[in-house]
Amino acid sequence: MKDELRKIHTYFSFHMRNCIAMIAASVTLLAYKMTNDEQQIYDDVTEASFLLDLFDAGMGICFDHTFGIEPIFFNDDYDVEAFVQHFLEQCKNIMSEREIELVLNINNSCVTKGNSHELRIIINLIVYEMILKSGKSLSISLNKNCLTLSADTSFEEPLIWGTIKDVCKKRGISFIFSDKGCSLEFVV
Numbered sequence: 526m527k528d529e530l531r532k533i534h535t536y537f538s539f540h541m542r543n544c545i546a547m548i549a550a551s552v553t554l555l556a557y558k559m560t561n562d563e564q565q566i567y568d569d570v571t572e573a574s575f576l577l578d579l580f581d582a583g584m585g586i587c588f589d590h591t592f593g594i595e596p597i598f599f600n601d602d603y604d605v606e607a608f609v610q611h612f613l614e615q616c617k618n619i620m621s622e623r624e625i626e627l628v629l630n631i632n633n634s635c636v637t638k639g640n641s642h643e644l645r646i647i648i649n650l651i652v653y654e655m656i657l658k659s660g661k662s663l664s665i666s667l668n669k670n671c672l673t674l675s676a677d678t679s680f681e682e683p684l685i686w687g688t689i690k691d692v693c694k695k696r697g698i699s700f701i702f703s704d705k706g707c708s709l710e711f712v713v
Contacts, residue, residue: 526591529591529688530588530591532684532685532687532688533584533587533588533591533685533688534584536683536684536685537580537581537583537584537587537685540576540580541577541580541581541584543573544573544574544576544577544580545573545577547569547570547573548570548573548574548577551566551569551570551573552570554566568618569618572615572616572617572618572619575615576615576616576653579646579649579650579653580650582642582646583646583647583649583650586643586646586647586692587685587688587689587692590688590691590692590695591688596640596643596695596696597640597643598640599639599640599641599642600638600639601638601639601640601641602636602637602638602641603636603637603638603639603641603644603645604634604635604636605634605635605636605637605648605667605672605711606631606634606635606667608641608644608645608648608649609648609652609665609667609672610629612645612648612649612652612653613627613629613652613665616652616653616656619656620656620663623656623659624661625656625659625661625662625663626661626662626663627662627663627665628662628663628664628665629664629665629666630664630665630666630667631666631667632666632667632668632669633667633668633669634667635667635669635670635671635672635711635713636713637670637711637712637713638712639696639697640696643696644696644698647689647692647693647696647698648672648709650685650689651674651686651689651700651707651709652665652674654683654685654686655674655676655706655707658676658678658680658683659676659677659678660676660677660678661677662676662677663675663676663677664706669713670710670711670712670713671708671709671710671711672708672709672710672711673706673707673708674706674707674708675705675706676705676706677705678705679704679705680704680705681704682702686700686702686707690702693709697711697712698710698711698712
C-alpha cells in the first residue's frame, strides 16, 4: 500500500505544484503590470485553477480507493459527450500552447449511470493525460458506449493509470490501454 500511496502522491502533487506555480507567476505578472496580454494571463489562471481542482479531487478518489473506502453510490446520469466536450473547452489553452490538433468524432451519444462527479473526474484525468502524451494531434471518438482516445505518438502507460484502471473497474468501466491510446467502455 505504501508504494501505491507514494505513486498517487507523486503524480498528483507534481501536477498540483505546476498549477500553483502558474497561478502564482501569473498573479505576480498582473500585480506588477509586467504583461501586455492580460486576457491570456486570466485565461491561464482560470485553466490552472480548473486543473488544480481536478487534481485535488482525483487525488482524493485515488486515496479513497487505495484505503478501501467504498465510493458513494449515486445513480446520476453522466453524459459522456457533454462532459468530455466541456473539459476540452477548459483545456483549450494547454492544447493551443502545445499546438495539438483535436480530432473529435462523435458517432453516438452515451449516457451512463453512476456518481457523475467521480466519473467526470476520472474521465477528465484520462483525457488530460492523453493531451500531455500527444505530439501534434489527439483523436477522441465516442461510439455508443465506447470512448476512444488516440495520440499520434507511442508512449508508456502512465503509472497512475494502474490505480485509475482499478477505480474504473469498481465503477463498471472497462479501461484498456494501448501504446498510442486508450478506450473506456461504459455500462449503459
